[in-house]
Amino acid sequence: MEDQEKLSVLVIDDSQYETRLTEKFKYRRPFSKPDPKHVLAYIPGVIQEVRVKAGQTVKWGDSLLVLEAMKMRNDVTAPHNGTVKTVHIQKNERVMKNQLLIEFE
Amino acid sequence: MSLASQMLEFFRRKAKVILGGGEKAIEKQVAMGKLTARERITTLLDQESFHEYDLFVEHKCSDFNMDKKQLPADGVITGTGKIAGFPVCIFAQDFTVAGGSLGLAHARKITKIMDHAMKLGLPLIGINDSGGARIQEGVNSLAGYGEIFYRNTQASGVIPQISVILGPCAGGAVYSPALTDFVFVVDKISKMFITGPEVIKTVLGEEISMEDLGGARVQTEITGNAHFFAHSEEECFEQIKRLVTFIPWNNRKRPDPFPAKPPKPEFDVEKVIPVNPRQPYDVRTLIRSICDDSDFLEIQEHWAANIVIGFARLNGETVGIVGNQPLVLAGVLDVDSSDKAARFIRFCDAFSIPLITLVDLPGYLPGVDQEHAGVIRHGAKILYAYSEATVPKVTVILRKAYGGGYIAMCSRHLGADFVFAWPTAEIAVMGPEGAANIIFRNEIATADDPDAMRQSKVQEYTEKFANPYIAAANGHVDAVIGPHETREFLIHSIEISRDKQENRPQKKHGIPPF
Numbered sequence: 001m002e003d004q005e006k007l008s009v010l011v012i013d014d015s016q017y018e019t020r021l022t023e024k025f026k027y028r029r030p031f032s033k034p035d036p037k038h039v040l041a042y043i044p045g046v047i048q049e050v051r052v053k054a055g056q057t058v059k060w061g062d063s064l065l066v067l068e069a070m071k072m073r074n075d076v077t078a079p080h081n082g083t084v085k086t087v088h089i090q091k092n093e094r095v096m097k098n099q100l101l102i103e104f105e
Numbered sequence: 106m107s108l109a110s111q112m113l114e115f116f117r118r119k120a121k122v123i124l125g126g127g128e129k130a131i132e133k134q135v136a137m138g139k140l141t142a143r144e145r146i147t148t149l150l151d152q153e154s155f156h157e158y159d160l161f162v163e164h165k166c167s168d169f170n171m172d173k174k175q176l177p178a179d180g181v182i183t184g185t186g187k188i189a190g191f192p193v194c195i196f197a198q199d200f201t202v203a204g205g206s207l208g209l210a211h212a213r214k215i216t217k218i219m220d221h222a223m224k225l226g227l228p229l230i231g232i233n234d235s236g237g238a239r240i241q242e243g244v245n246s247l248a249g250y251g252e253i254f255y256r257n258t259q260a261s262g263v264i265p266q267i268s269v270i271l272g273p274c275a276g277g278a279v280y281s282p283a284l285t286d287f288v289f290v291v292d293k294i295s296k297m298f299i300t301g302p303e304v305i306k307t308v309l310g311e312e313i314s315m316e317d318l319g320g321a322r323v324q325t326e327i328t329g330n331a332h333f334f335a336h337s338e339e340e341c342f343e344q345i346k347r348l349v350t351f352i353p354w355n356n357r358k359r360p361d362p363f364p365a366k367p368p369k370p371e372f373d374v375e376k377v378i379p380v381n382p383r384q385p386y387d388v389r390t391l392i393r394s395i396c397d398d399s400d401f402l403e404i405q406e407h408w409a410a411n412i413v414i415g416f417a418r419l420n421g422e423t424v425g426i427v428g429n430q431p432l433v434l435a436g437v438l439d440v441d442s443s444d445k446a447a448r449f450i451r452f453c454d455a456f457s458i459p460l461i462t463l464v465d466l467p468g469y470l471p472g473v474d475q476e477h478a479g480v481i482r483h484g485a486k487i488l489y490a491y492s493e494a495t496v497p498k499v500t501v502i503l504r505k506a507y508g509g510g511y512i513a514m515c516s517r518h519l520g521a522d523f524v525f526a527w528p529t530a531e532i533a534v535m536g537p538e539g540a541a542n543i544i545f546r547n548e549i550a551t552a553d554d555p556d557a558m559r560q561s562k563v564q565e566y567t568e569k570f571a572n573p574y575i576a577a578a579n580g581h582v583d584a585v586i587g588p589h590e591t592r593e594f595l596i597h598s599i600e601i602s603r604d605k606q607e608n609r610p611q612k613k614h615g616i617p618p619f
Contacts (some may be wrong), residue, residue: 010435012437012467012468012470012536013468013507013535013538013540014542015467015536015538015539016538017383017385017431017435017467018383018384018385019385019431019436020385020433021433022410024441025470028474029474031474043309044309044310044311045309045310046310069308070309071308094310096311
């Protein structure tokens, strides 16, 4: 372009194109495979109750914690049998969406 | 009683109502950097052209002591007038009267002027500046909104509907603008959202300001909800005046022709496009080098900028232009750009505005985020919109037209009436690099010098396929034309398509991939 704007390169089907990138494109979230050992917050909210401790063994469906969001108390349960490795949150803590809550061994 | 005393009584009543919420409320409105509802109407419309109706309408609510409250004109000004000589129906919510809150009488004034607009076949302009539902009126207020949405939908594709957001427009209220064709916003004044910062904070614990949540910039750059961004109300009104000259009053009419003018000499169609097909250019410069007076009204300039849409004139006639923008993301189609183009195509088709498509794209944007955002469903909208449209459709392939992108951009196969290609056009399944890597995979892998072999195969493919002549040999392209001939070819094809008729199977309506 006229005023020597610094352009980026976008590769599509092995062809390289000089072009501007949009903010949305630059900040797009890279895909990461969900880790079955991680329990994430599926909605932003406040931790009302923590029901497990590190080292505790739980079964599929056991209640791990209560996450209050949208004026509802959501019971977050164990996605599988296992042992809790780390509890990353405390009671009354405010959590964002996709924040790591509990890690399994 | 004499006429004089009756007139006096009339003036007394009128003076009281016309002041809206009173001087104090007006002072507040001005302090927020806003014009009053009445000033807005008179600034937007031609001088002395505004005729007001329903000035003396009153609400009938008696709950919560509302019977003791008089709300002048019930918080909304309605009437008819002209913009640059074109007649329009208009309403403006008056924030100085109970925060512009919408009660049943307020809503019925709006639906009445909407019904007028439909019967008379006139564009509708709605100026929104309202705190939302009038809570004291309860479900009657909700009824009012619903009646407006219903009419917005009935009027869609029959008369052009323009929404101007000059204040808050929150909750359900914002669905009326969303159903209209063009939404105008002004920096620091417009606020649009479904649930406001307060609710988001209490319910989800996320803190955000009104401006960051749904301000004018957000709506024009991130969400695509708004079509035109202005720094001031005055600039916004100038944009509306310009838009109105390009579009027809209703779907039974054509836009008024303007005196034909050649493009300005500083826009040279031969100098826009770089020789190297991997280098970008601004397609808007190319549009300005083809259209009358180099006058192009771009829509949604700041959102999904990898596609450019807007109105221009060719030989005095309004045309809708859709062009890939190689300057941004190489001009790819993606979720947002497909949405943007598809809606515009449907507007043009509904209002008999011929479509010009300028093609230069490498295809659809690859990526997990795109696939997971539903690029299949959204990308399909552009195919649907082009295939469904019966207005004259003329396509010019400038450079790259690869794969699905080639088909989507109003190819002959989707019903283009005329497809022209420049000698620089490359109509192929994919770019030479990608194609060579697939077709000659073995040759490249087993060569002594794979890079040299790849280079030579890319070269071979480029010479053989990266041109418009194979498509022309198959009749998919009607004519290969030079850049300098483009304007003349476009004018001629639009001119001879004036009485185009194309039949579609009878149906109640299609089911586009919304």
